[in-house]
Amino acid sequence: MKHITFYLDFVSPYAWLAFERMPQVLEGLSYSASYQPVLLGALLQQQGNPGPAGIPPKRDWTYRHVSWLGHALGTGLQMPARHPFKPLPLLRQALACSEDGQINRFVAGAVLRHVWLGGHDALDPARLAALAQLLEPQVRPGDDSGERAKALLRANTEQAAAAGVFGVPAYAVDGRVFWGLDGLPMLRAYLEGDAWFDGPEWSAVCQVPSGLGG
Template structure:
């Protein structure tokens, strides 16, 4: 059985879309999925990347595109009242259900739906309180739970950066990283034993010289 790491941040609409599509991409394969919350902002900062929401024009297009994709894929997606927003409260809530840095699919699904269905404010205090109800049996309440959640998020993010994760959603298996919703068909092909992966195209991509000089 292969272990598959699914890196996510609840602020990313593409993470919600890929989360919905992942079971179909893995269908027919014996895998163990580890859902791993990370702080997208830290990944972007590592590469001086403002992300789509930080680029005029691209921000509006992204919101149109993901809304269409939610409709097209059948999972739904309504932009929250404000975006982007600070995802730390949601990431830390998720990791209050964990002791090893990974969360189960039920927890991830509950929080993704909280953000991406209905169009309400993701950080509304009353909504956050209501979100804890379905997670109550999993949320750790010992004295160190809050600090442990913070530490797990930091550790997850640092480990993701060290592994070369540059954004979410990202799926890692066998040392290979598949990025984005549109990377899922490639992931499926790899798991299916597609002959393309036996060639040198994967490794040669990392060795391609650039024709641009540093500014």
């Protein structure tokens, strides 16, 4: 059985869509999955990538696109009242439910639904309190200060970057990283044993020279 590490940040609408779609796309396959919260902003900064929100026309298109995808895929998606927002409170709340940096599907789904269903403010204090109450049975003891959750988030993000993760959602299996909602069919093909992955193409693309040099 293959194990998939699903990297996510709750600020990403595509993470929500992929979270909902992955069980459907991979239906019938034998696999296990764990969910690893990371700080998307730090990953983007490492790559010098402003993200879609940093380019106004791309921001508008991204929000339009994900809203349509939520409708077309049947998952639902309503843009939160403010976006982007600083996801640290949500990431740390999720990781308060972990001792090793991984969270279960219930925790991941609860936080993602908090952000992406209903069109509310993801950081509204009353809503954060309600989310904390929902997750309370999942919280691991011994981290009243929140320092463990903070350390786990740093370690998760550093580990993701070292693994070649540059954005979310991303899925790592057997040392290979698949990225994006539209990477799910490729992930399925790999898990099914598609012979393409035994050929040279996966690694050969890294050797293609850039034509933008001086």
